[in-house]
Amino acid sequence: MLFNSVDFAIFFPIVFVLYWLLSRNLTSRNILILVASYLFYGWWDYRFLSLIIISSLVDFVVGKMIYKAESKKNKKLLLCISLIINLGFLFYFKYTNFFIDSFINAFALFGKELNITALNIILPVGISFYTFQTLSYTIDIYRNQLKPTNDALSFFSFVAFFPQLVAGPIERASHLLPQFYVKHKFNYNNVKTGFLLIGFGLFKKMVIADRAAIVVNQVFNNPELYSGVEVVLATILFAFQIYCDFSAYSDIAIGAARTMGFDLMKNFDSPYFSKSITEFWRRWHISLSTWFRDYVYIPLGGSKKGKYKTYANLFIVFVVSGLWHGAAATFLIWGAIHGFIIVLEKATNKERKKIYNKIGLLSNKFSGKLFFSMITFSIVCFAWIFFRAPSFDTAMTLIKSIPTNNFIIFFTDDLYKLGLDRYQLVILTLAIITLLMLEIINRRKNLVVFLKNQLFVFRWMVYLSIIFIIIVFGVYGDNDTSQFIYFQF
Amino acid sequence: MLKFYIKSLLLIIITVVILKVSDSFIIHDELLHYNIEKLYKEKDSCDFVYLGNSLTRRSYNAPYIDSTLNTKSICLASEAQHFYLTNSIFEDFIENKNLYPNKALIITLSPWQFKVLNEQKWWHFLQMSALDELSISKNYFSNIKEFYSYKDLPKIFSTTIRFHSEIPSQIVQTSNKMKVFNNIDPNGFVLGINSKLNKSQREEKKGISSYIDSYTKSIAETEQKELSDKSVEVLLNVIEKCKSKGIKLIFITPPSIDALYYSGEFGQRKFIKELLKSNSVSYIDFNEKFKEIGLTFDDFNDFAHLNKEGNRKLAPFMVDFLAETLDIEIKKNIEPKSEVIDEGVLDTTIINTNNLAKHVLEFNKWGKVGIVSKWLNNQEVQIKRDAKVKSSFVHTGDILVEEGEIYEASIKAKLSSKDAYIGLRILGKYPDRVDAVFDIKNQKVLGVNTYGNFTSGEANIELSKKNIIVCKVKSRVKGEKLKVLLGPTSILNKLPSWEAQTDIKNAVTILPLSLVFKKVND
Structure with missing residues (x-):
């Protein structure tokens, strides 16, 4: 079920009302969450519910067994069972065809033709998210950082919690699971801010992301037709599309959970204002970055095994992160670009600072902030080309075409042949400017608190404006653009 | 909690009210809206009521026909209108005896008006523009079910929302503007389209003369292909209701280039022809008179629609057909035939007493x-x-x-x-x-x-x-x-x-x- 669908608009208010009717009885409430979550997921394809149930069951049982196991060897063995089952599902559904294709291509390089055909495998929505969530539970128990739960209902609800089930934030059991053990009281302000977050998320998704997607799809699906500024424009729009798409999902997830008294972790923090790629990753998909930090980077040795090992670990983490996003060479390159730049930033940190100080390019001044943000944004955008392009060849075609001088399109009607007419482009531009301004203001002053302190009439005008902007200027309906991008990961 | 529910309800009510108020300022298809409103409000009797799709609007030169036959016409057609909607508009219209035309109800008929599915968004939007006009009708809900899923709900609910969606811009307009089509006729006909087929379009249909020559024969030789049960049902519904109410019904297929080429529809064209014949309904397929009318690529705006010159050429043939079918005297003869013959030498910038x-x-x-x-x-x-x-x-x-x-x-x-x-x-x-x-x-x-x-x-x-x-x-x-x-x-x-x-x-x-x-x- 999509957050930006009529289905969800009917589903959520019903769940919300029932939830608060049953809120006094913990068991009933959690049963409702579980049923609602399975319904939410099964709406897409009920067959794949079995994967979530198996994954939940395995980790619930294995978690207990790890905790009870006395020898480290047994604990390790049990952890391996959990990893094999969970990652087994993930690898089978996500990476089988990638490896088959890679084998075929590798053998083709040596002139041998392998007679294997790719399997017809459907990728279950959100498998990467809930797999990582359940894995963190088992690993934390293995590390003695968490006690296993005896409450199966709460655990199953934690794994399948519908607001964040298919696209995160990837929650840790230590943070979310205890919230299923306690009753929540109806808190008017939490509910209100929750709905505001949902509204803001819908604005980003429906007004910006889905509108930008029209241009992006047009250019990236027809790379041979476009060049120069068209490619640059589409890439910049993709940067906003993916940010607004993914952060919108997180906002709606956090907002929906908050209306029911749950607190989910922050997943985005104005990433395009980052002044370096290192900072970008502290602000982008925070739940995944911290997951990789805790469960991949640190186990690899983190930064404690020398400079070069640290660089290697960082690079590995980003390559793995790239592959987590998708089983394709383009994602691998995307991860590698980020890994390479982060290593470069780390390796040249002192030298760069010296140079910047010498030329007076200070990151605490506006000009410095602007410069570093622009550089970071440009690198991020360049990497997005690989992320978005359907193939490596497409990405290269687009990159090669960038130097073409066709600024003339800004003075002709060609600009409107990218899928959006003048009116739609104006809406998109205004919406992006509004978003950036809100983020700038929000960094200085909490907008929710600011709004709370305003006059009733003003507040209602803001609420109505949000509703009207979404329903009137939103792009919605059954089409390719209305899907959330991160559903595929 | 109660406070929250009350405020939420209030917010929803205000939203709906504002939407409905803003809806009243925006309509999708002024031509249809304007004419339905005019017909219902004025209750002024007219001689011809035209129903159908864009072919109706762009093919029939009503001012010419009316001035020649001394009649009054009104057009209730809308762009890409599906025949189920035509039937619904007809159903609404037939309820009110005051609105019956004095001479005939003229409905455009082509197999593609019965197509069950069209995945393109604009097609659905265009149905909505007609559907909007049925808001008080029982047919409204049956048509919603026919054309839309509940997922289209926000768009179905409000014209304001649709207005800002991906509707073809030339169809969208506010009620105080009449700028959608140039030279719009006050009664809903679109007769001022000057553009002609471009070079590549002409190239694409290079061998058209053989299609023109073989059209009638091809249909005659093709095996009949029935329309769907529901399509036949609505078609017979219109025929039977017109008979029972004493309304003279005429079906017309205007000329179009596509009609000559879509051999897949020939069977259905034959079926329609036979069905109407067996029900004694007047019908003419002007594609059979393509050559006689003298239509060329210059007379079409695209492969489906006549342009200004095309509908001028068709007009005298329409007049002849209507006069003959309805036994009307051509009272004000403005020499329609000679106008067609003079076509090549007419210069619209210079007027003489002849033109x-x-x-x-x-x-x-x-x-x-x-x-x-x-x-x-x-x-x-x-x-x-x-x-x-x-x-x-x-x-x-x-x-x-x-x-x-x-x-x-x-x-x-x-x-x-x-x-x-x-x-x-x-x-x-x-x-x-x-x-x-x-x-x-x-x-x-x-x-x-x-x-x-x-x-x-x-x-x-x-x-x-x-x-x-x-x-x-x-x-x-x-x-x-x-x-x-x-x-x-x-x-x-x-x-x-x-x-x-x-x-x-x-x-x-x-x-x-x-x-x-x-x-x-x-």
Whole structure:
């Protein structure tokens, strides 16, 4: 079920009302969450519910067994069972065809033709998210950082919690699971801010992301037709599309959970204002970055095994992160670009600072902030080309075409042949400017608190404006653009 | 918690109210909306009601047909309208006896109007534009089920939402604008499309003559292919209801290039033909007369629609067909056949007494100075001064004349119950002219005079039929080209400057199609 669908608009208010009717009885409430979550997921394809149930069951049982196991060897063995089952599902559904294709291509390089055909495998929505969530539970128990739960209902609800089930934030059991053990009281302000977050998320998704997607799809699906500024424009729009798409999902997830008294972790923090790629990753998909930090980077040795090992670990983490996003060479390159730049930033940190100080390019001044943000944004955008392009060849075609001088399109009607007419482009531009301004203001002053302190009439005008902007200027309906991008990961 | 629910409910109610209020300012398809409203509100009887899709709008030159057959037409068609919706509009319409046409209900018919599915968004939006007009009807809900899923709910619910979606921009307009199609006819026909097929389109259909030649034969030789049960059901519903209500029903397939090429539809065309024949319903497929009408690539805007020239060529054939089918006398013969023959030599920028009728049909193209015009129905236009301080008049283009001859200009106007005056001028090279001012309340000529080299000026006013008067002015003229000017004036204005600034922003109602400019004998 999509957050930006009529289905969800009917589903959520019903769940919300029932939830608060049953809120006094913990068991009933959690049963409702579980049923609602399975319904939410099964709406897409009920067959794949079995994967979530198996994954939940395995980790619930294995978690207990790890905790009870006395020898480290047994604990390790049990952890391996959990990893094999969970990652087994993930690898089978996500990476089988990638490896088959890679084998075929590798053998083709040596002139041998392998007679294997790719399997017809459907990728279950959100498998990467809930797999990582359940894995963190088992690993934390293995590390003695968490006690296993005896409450199966709460655990199953934690794994399948519908607001964040298919696209995160990837929650840790230590943070979310205890919230299923306690009753929540109806808190008017939490509910209100929750709905505001949902509204803001819908604005980003429906007004910006889905509108930008029209241009992006047009250019990236027809790379041979476009060049120069068209490619640059589409890439910049993709940067906003993916940010607004993914952060919108997180906002709606956090907002929906908050209306029911749950607190989910922050997943985005104005990433395009980052002044370096290192900072970008502290602000982008925070739940995944911290997951990789805790469960991949640190186990690899983190930064404690020398400079070069640290660089290697960082690079590995980003390559793995790239592959987590998708089983394709383009994602691998995307991860590698980020890994390479982060290593470069780390390796040249002192030298760069010296140079910047010498030329007076200070990151605490506006000009410095602007410069570093622009550089970071440009690198991020360049990497997005690989992320978005359907193939490596497409990405290269687009990159090669960038130097073409066709600024003339800004003075002709060609600009409107990218899928959006003048009116739609104006809406998109205004919406992006509004978003950036809100983020700038929000960094200085909490907008929710600011709004709370305003006059009733003003507040209602803001609420109505949000509703009207979404329903009137939103792009919605059954089409390719209305899907959330991160559903595929 | 209760506070939250109450506030939420309030917010929803306010949202809905604001949406509905803003909906009332926006309509999708003014042509359909305008005509349904007009038909229902005025309850003014008309002779022909046209139903169907864009082919209806762009194929039938109703002003020509009406002026020739002395009839009144109204068009209830909308773009890409599915026949199920046509049926629903018909169902609404048939409920009200006052609205029945005096002569016939004319419905455009082609197999593609029965297509079950069209995944393209714009197609759904266009159905919605017609659906909007059925909001009070029981047919509204059955059609929603037919064309939309509940996922389209926000768009179905509000026109405002649809207005900002991906509807083809040329279809979208607000209710106070009439700029969607150029040269829109007041009764909903779209006759002013000038564009022709481009080079590549012509190239694509290069061998069209063989398709034209073989069309009738191909259909005759093709095996019948039935329409779906529901399609037949709605078609028979229209036929049977018309029979039971005593409405003369005519189905017409206008010419289109696509029709000649889609051999896959030939079986259905044959089925339709046979079905109508077995039910004794009048039907003509103008694709069979493609050659006879003389249609060429120049007469089409695209592969489906006739352009301005095309609908002009078709018009006399329509007149003949309707006159024959309905046994109507062609009362006002404006030599339709010769107009078609003269097609190649007609220059729309130069008007002579032979092609003036064509120019008159295009009142929207008349020159307008300081005038706001508003069609009141398919015959009458109110022309009003938009300011007191400047000259105000409407005028024809240049009309070629023979020097030294006497010419007469006449125009019909609506009799006024209030003080109203109309000025009429035949203008040569300044200051050559004849001016006349008429009191259209008291049916008097207030004055007539010639200036410059014009001589022998005369004017008269007479009652034509109830409430309609004819104002005439004539003079011996000088020069090769003349213009006819007319407009509202005041009793305070002097005769030679009736069009100049005046004391009030007065208005008169004229019948522009009645303008006659002719040479008269001494």
